Amino acid sequence: MTTPVSSTSETPTYDSLLAGITDPGGREVLDPATGEVVGRVADRSADDLDRAVAAARAAQPAWAARSDADRVGLLLRAADAVEAAAEPLAELLSREQGKPLNGPNARFEVGACAAWLRATAATELPGGTVVDDEDTHAELHYRPVGVVGAIGPWNWPMMITVWQVAPALRMGNTVVVKPSEYTPLSVLALVHVLTSVLPADVLTAVAGGREVGARLSSHPGVDKLVFTGSTATGQAIIRSSADTVKRLTLELGGNDAGIVLPDVDPRAIAQDLFWGAFINTGQTCAALKRLYVHTDVYDEVCAALVEVAQAMPMGRGLDEQNVLGPLQNRAQYEIVARLVDAARDAGAKILVGGDPDPDAAGHFYPTTIVADVEDANPLVAEEQFGPALPVVRYDDLDQAVAMANGLDVGLGASVWSSDRDAARAVAARLEAGTVWINSHGGVHPMIPFGGVKKSGYGLEFGVEGLKAVAVPQVING
Ligand code: NAD
Numbered sequence: 001m002t003t004p005v006s007s008t009s010e011t012p013t014y015d016s017l018l019a020g021i022t023d024p025g026g027r028e029v030l031d032p033a034t035g036e037v038v039g040r041v042a043d044r045s046a047d048d049l050d051r052a053v054a055a056a057r058a059a060q061p062a063w064a065a066r067s068d069a070d071r072v073g074l075l076l077r078a079a080d081a082v083e084a085a086a087e088p089l090a091e092l093l094s095r096e097q098g099k100p101l102n103g104p105n106a107r108f109e110v111g112a113c114a115a116w117l118r119a120t121a122a123t124e125l126p127g128g129t130v131v132d133d134e135d136t137h138a139e140l141h142y143r144p145v146g147v148v149g150a151i152g153p154w155n156w157p158m159m160i161t162v163w164q165v166a167p168a169l170r171m172g173n174t175v176v177v178k179p180s181e182y183t184p185l186s187v188l189a190l191v192h193v194l195t196s197v198l199p200a201d202v203l204t205a206v207a208g209g210r211e212v213g214a215r216l217s218s219h220p221g222v223d224k225l226v227f228t229g230s231t232a233t234g235q236a237i238i239r240s241s242a243d244t245v246k247r248l249t250l251e252l253g254g255n256d257a258g259i260v261l262p263d264v265d266p267r268a269i270a271q272d273l274f275w276g277a278f279i280n281t282g283q284t285c286a287a288l289k290r291l292y293v294h295t296d297v298y299d300e301v302c303a304a305l306v307e308v309a310q311a312m313p314m315g316r317g318l319d320e321q322n323v324l325g326p327l328q329n330r331a332q333y334e335i336v337a338r339l340v341d342a343a344r345d346a347g348a349k350i351l352v353g354g355d356p357d358p359d360a361a362g363h364f365y366p367t368t369i370v371a372d373v374e375d376a377n378p379l380v381a382e383e384q385f386g387p388a389l390p391v392v393r394y395d396d397l398d399q400a401v402a403m404a405n406g407l408d409v410g411l412g413a414s415v416w417s418s419d420r421d422a423a424r425a426v427a428a429r430l431e432a433g434t435v436w437i438n439s440h441g442g443v444h445p446m447i448p449f450g451g452v453k454k455s456g457y458g459l460e461f462g463v464e465g466l467k468a469v470a471v472p473q474v475i476n477g
Contacts, residue, residue: 029041098326113158117162140472257292274308274312285411309353344370446461
């Protein structure tokens with residue numbers, strides 16, 4: 001089979017895209033910036049999920065039987081379809097998630113979806129001969145796992161869906177996606193666009209709550225689960241997947257540390273430090289969430305960060321000038337507010353922010369930088385997942401490394417220095433899946449990404465990402 005079942009439909013408008021996914025009788029989904037209704041979603045039941053899994057199982061053998069070149073071609077067409085729908089997708093994402101259209105936000109996220117689809121199509125995972133001598137000939141091949149379940153969070157709903165889905169499809173699996181209950185429309189819209197070029201039942205999204213996620217992670221018809229979300233949910237998924245011995249990739253929470261060495265030029269690094277921490281208004285798994293700065297440059301780094309922070313407009317995402325938005329939901333707003341208050345109560349200095357407008361219509365928490373805060377303070381020790389950055393002073397590098405490694409999570413970390421070798425030496429001592437030097441949080445479709453400790457296990461992206469959604473098979477003889 002070489003042709004897809006349907007061809008790319010005409011370029012959708014915002015209204016036509018929304019009409020394709022919204023359910024008039026469904027639950028209201030509200031814009032976190034204004035409280036307005038964005039659309040209505042039909043939350044599905046565990047029975048609906050069972051039907052989707054059964055359909056995915058039925059479709060999987062034919063999908064796996066297609067040639068790899070055929071699947072590559074469909075991923076490339078899916079990327080074209082995302083690009084053709086880029087503006088309405090970005091608008092919906094901005095309205096539902098809250099992130100601005102501009103800056104490293106909604107348009108950037110939709111662009112990343114197309115880029116990851118193309119990069120996944122371009123990545124090869126060849127099998128090969130592992131032993132070939134007079135007695136033995138053994139080859140290693142990568143086969144599809146079968147049906148892959150994908151459960152995602154609300155912070156980068158479209159991009160993370162593509163991260164989970166594209167490699168799985170490439171390797172010949174069919175996929176059932178369970179979006180976050182906070183951002184279902186973004187994922188339904190993306191999947192609607194992707195399925196315009198894919199055969200029926202190869203990719204399905206089932207909106208629903210935790211019980212639907214729990215059913216997916218215990219489902220006997222699902223062979224592998226790719227989960228991105230909090231550590232607590234990841235732990236629940238490990239437990240509920242035990243009976244089926246389901247393979248898992250777990251991309252969990254983080255509380256990334258950055259260490260600034262005394263040789264930096266504070267003004268030169270301030271912009272990159274800022275975006276490392278405040279990308280997506282701080283609602284990013286691998287964002288810089290606690291910054292350790294050497295005492296020699298502490299005041300200058302803080303002052304430079306405050307200057308950058310004050311220049312970054314926050315507001316409704318659809319207003320083109322904004323680069324920071326609201327928290328996506330009230331629960332996250334309350335967490336950020338509680339943690340900043342805890343720091344203030346302990347005597348920390350709020351350099352900027354920390355004073356939300358109680359009458360604001362949306363969940364806006366101002367960009368907040370907190371100095372003179374102790375490492376043990378909850379604002380440092382807990383994942384705040386919002387626009388608040390604690391800056392901790394250190395004067396001994398070993399102490400900084402110990403503080404950076406002192407938590408039970410390890411997604412990303414960064415070291416900032418004008419001496420690359422010195423920075424790399426520190427990087428090697430940090431317990432994190434990725435350590436960036438003079439930047440924080442950048443991801444690339446060919447560079448493996450994943451956490452250590454309670455930030456999870458398994459890798460996404462590149463060749464390692466393809467291996468993660470395949471099963472190795474040895475042919476010996
Ligand atoms: P969450 O764990 O609350 O929810 C994530 C998803 O899990 C949702 O779709 C939810 O419905 C589902 N779910 C909830 N309970 C479940 C259960 N018992 N079984 C199966 N599914 C269940 O996470 P969130 O609040 O949406 O996302 C924020 C968290 O995600 C942060 O901790 C952040 O660091 C993390 N995150 C990690 C990465 C990464 O790549 N490591 C990326 C983005 C976000």
